[in-house]
Amino acid sequence: xxxxxxxxxxxxxxxxxxxxxxxxxxxxxxxxxxxxxxxxxxxxxxxxxxxxxxxxxxxxxxxxxxxxxxxxxxxxxxxxxxxxxxxxxxxxxxxxxxxxxxxxxx
Numbered sequence: 001x002x003x004x005x006x007x008x009x010x011x012x013x014x015x016x017x018x019x020x021x022x023x024x025x026x027x028x029x030x031x032x033x034x035x036x037x038x039x040x041x042x043x044x045x046x047x048x049x050x051x052x053x054x055x056x057x058x059x060x061x062x063x064x065x066x067x068x069x070x071x072x073x074x075x076x077x078x079x080x081x082x083x084x085x086x087x088x089x090x091x092x093x094x095x096x097x098x099x100x101x102x103x104x105x106x
Contacts, residue, residue, distance in 0.1 A: 013066060013097070016083055018073045020066040022101065029064050036060055051091075055084045058094055065101055 010021040023029060040057045043049050059077035066076035073079070083089035 012069065013101075015066075015076065015079050016088060018079050019069040020073075020076050020079075021069050023065050023067055025065070032064050033061060036064070052084070055091070055094065056081060058098065059084075062094075062098065062101070 010023065013020045013022060036057075040060070043054050043057050056077075059080035062080060063075055063077035068075065074082070080089060080094070084094075
């Protein structure tokens with residue numbers, strides 16, 4: 001038998017050594033994502049935008065759906081920006097993560 005609890009169970013995402021758990025797309029998460037898109041989303045459509053600012057926006061979007069599994073871990077947006085600035089994260093990987101999380105049941 002399927003249950004709501006099972007449908008809302010998070011999955012683990014490894015951000016190069018730091019574990020995060022997915023957060024379901026609840027009302028509050030959806031509203032926060034809509035607000036973020038309204039305030040900052042146009043940066044993705046600006047061909048002349050600073051790529052660091054574009055990645056910062058995408059990291060904030062992902063952080064709405066990822067929470068650290070350990071209290072000592074940084075938030076997902078901080079972790080993703082750090083990986084980006086260290087050249088350990090590519091835009092293809094970032095968009096791939098977004099796509100895989102969009103396809104999830106949550």
